[in-house]
Amino acid sequence: DAGVTQSPTHLIKTRGQHVTLRCSPISGHKSVSWYQQVLGQGPQFIFQYYEKEERGRGNFPDRFSARQFPNYSSELNVNALLLGDSALYLCASSLPQGRNSPLHFGNGTRLTVT
Amino acid sequence: ILNVEQSPQSLHVQEGDSTNFTCSFPSSNFYALHWYRWETAKSPEALFVMTLNGDEKKKGRISATLNTKEGYSYLYIKGSQPEDSATYLCASPIISSGSARQLTFGSGTQLTVLP
Numbered sequence: 001d002a003g004v005t006q007s008p009t010h011l012i013k014t015r016g017q018h019v020t021l022r023c024s025p026i027s028g029h030k031s032v033s034w035y036q037q038v039l040g041q042g043p044q045f046i047f048q049y050y051e052k053e054e055r056g057r058g059n060f061p062d063r064f065s066a067r068q069f070p071n072y073s074s075e076l077n078v079n080a081l082l083l084g085d086s087a088l089y090l091c092a093s094s095l096p097q098g099r100n101s102p103l104h105f106g107n108g109t110r111l112t113v114t
Numbered sequence: 115i116l117n118v119e120q121s122p123q124s125l126h127v128q129e130g131d132s133t134n135f136t137c138s139f140p141s142s143n144f145y146a147l148h149w150y151r152w153e154t155a156k157s158p159e160a161l162f163v164m165t166l167n168g169d170e171k172k173k174g175r176i177s178a179t180l181n182t183k184e185g186y187s188y189l190y191i192k193g194s195q196p197e198d199s200a201t202y203l204c205a206s207p208i209i210s211s212g213s214a215r216q217l218t219f220g221s222g223t224q225l226t227v228l229p
Contacts, residue, residue, distance in 0.1 A: 033215055033217075042203055042205070094215055099146055102148060102150075102163050103215070
């Protein structure tokens with residue numbers, strides 16, 4: 001089975017622009033989460049979606065938004081990009097239930113804002 | 115402890131050495147503790163998800179223990195090999211979220227195993 005796939009792998013944008021990152025979960029996984037990872041820190045939670053509904057949002061400004069589609073794939077959108085948005089964005093999918101279920105991560109999208 | 119904290123931040127060991135790292139997490143309202151291994155240019159890979167106090171899990175040469183009352187977990191690697199070089203992350207669900215899928219991660223321990 002294919003793992004979690006993210007696209008694009010790398011992206012360079014200019015301040016003020018908008019970006020859309022995409023994620024396809026493992027088949028059968030209905031929960032998708034987004035994390036931001038900056039150098040020297042652990043991943044920071046941005047959003048979780050389950051069955052196309054937002055189930056949680058981390059401490060990120062309203063410039064960040066996301067959605068989940070009927071096939072459980074997901075998009076993360078960031079508007080009015082700032083230099084500080086430069087980071088690795090990780091998508092993770094998981095089974096919807098189970099205390100012991102781990103997250104399964106994609107390879108991430110490296111976003112550089114200049 | 116309000117956040118998930120890991121120590122040391124980085125570690126260099128010789129091939130064949132055994133090593134261990136620490137993860138501290140909020141002990142109140144404990145739900146689960148995750149360990150992930152993150153190799154360069156790859157995606158983070160789940161090692162263990164631990165839920166019971168006193169739990170011990172093992173995967174090959176890697177094992178982990180959990181103390182939920184005092185809020186810490188240890189990850190042990192026996193006979194380290196160069197392929198064990200990676201960043202090891204621990205994470206626990208965000209207490210206020212009510213969801214086991216919204217994790218707070220530590221900053222990781224970067225392990226380098228020298229041949």
